[in-house]
Amino acid sequence: MVMTWWREVLYAGHFELAPKYQAENYIQHNPNVNTGRAGFIDFFTKLGRKPMNPIPKAMPADQMPVVSGARGDFVWLIFEHEDKDPRNPANTYHYNSFDVLRIENGKVQEHWDSAQKMAGSGEVKTGVSPKPPMQWNTGKLSKEEEKTLAMATEELKDMLQYGHLELADKTMDPGYIQHNPNVPQGRDGFKQFMSRVPGRTPREIKPEWVNAPVLTLINGPYSVMMWDRTAKDPGNPNREYKWNHFDVVRIENGLIKEHWDEARINPPAAAR
Secondary structure (H helix, E strand, O other): OHHHHHHHHHHOOOHHHHHHHEEEEEEEOOOOOOOOHHHHHHHHHOOOOOOOOOOOOOOOHHHOOOEEEEEOOEEEEEEEEEEEEOOEEEEEEEEEEEEEEEEEOOEEEEEEEOOOOOOOOOOOOOOOOOOOHHHOOOOOOOHHHHHHHHHHHHHHHHHOOOOOHHHHHHHEEEEEEEOOOOOOOHHHHHHHHHHOOOOOOOOOOOOOOOOOOOEEEEEOOEEEEEEEEEEEEOOEEEEEEEEEEEEEEEEEOOEEEEEEEOOOOOOOOOOO
16 A cells, blocks of 8 residues: 555655545654645645656656565655765765655554755644554564564664674674665674774663664564654754654574665765
């Protein structure tokens, strides 16, 4: 249902079909788009795309998510994008964006993504959830999925939040695949990069997270975790806004094998 909505409404531009798939009181967490189905339609119709007729039976491969899944009340999607490398515009690089949709009464009720606020987006009325995301149905875990959760927690909590990068030697595949464009490939590349992050000094590992995700979805070998983050509003540096950060980890043969997040390559600092 979510991918049909995406194809007919978002891709093909038939926003008159939005009521078929989206609740009227659709809750929007993208910091650039007003909450509500009407806010969604207004934002995308102003982009000026003409509707495709007839509606394509399928989207082209480069418009499809590279990884996707569904769990409980949620659907999660990862898209891959290409952009010019700010360090050398003759080159390009790939990065990822994320969308999480919550389904209620057969329609898309709530949406989170990895977008940050764009300059010029002005005042935006973002949505308010009726309850924390983890209190909706996130599915009952199988034994294998419990292992997936444990390993993803070891990487994202014990290694990264408590600083114990040595754990990677036992639980991370040497050929670890990294989709963050700033981090080298492989287990050793992960360790070397993360060890240089300021403040990552090993300390006693505790059961609780230093900074817990607000949503965790375990879907077979995939762990999808979402965090609330804040940043300065580009239109008003005295004000902050909320956006969402994602980490997706894939387990293969009992080892942490692959990782995605929304990181992009930042332009090099200007010379003084």
